Amino acid sequence: MDQQQNVVAAKCTYCGNPTEAPVKAKIIDQAYDNVRRKKYVRTRELEFCSRACAGYYQMSCEG
Numbered sequence: 001m002d003q004q005q006n007v008v009a010a011k012c013t014y015c016g017n018p019t020e021a022p023v024k025a026k027i028i029d030q031a032y033d034n035v036r037r038k039k040y041v042r043t044r045e046l047e048f049c050s051r052a053c054a055g056y057y058q059m060s061c062e063g
């Protein structure tokens with residue numbers, strides 16, 4: 001009777017803590033295109049445990 005294993009908790013992208021009610025946030029960062037050999041801006045929707053973590057993650061992307 002261990003049905004809990006079917007539930008996979010989302011993990012916070014920033015701190016890695018599992019969260020049952022993830023906060024989705026659009027994160028804009030720069031990635032390097034190996035084919036074109038230049039940087040480009042990408043937008044990803046990632047899950048976080050809180051708005052604060054989303055803010056920290058976005059800040060770390062902006063450098």
Ligand SMILES: [Zn+2]
Binds near residue numbers: 015017048049053
């Ligand atoms: Zn977090």
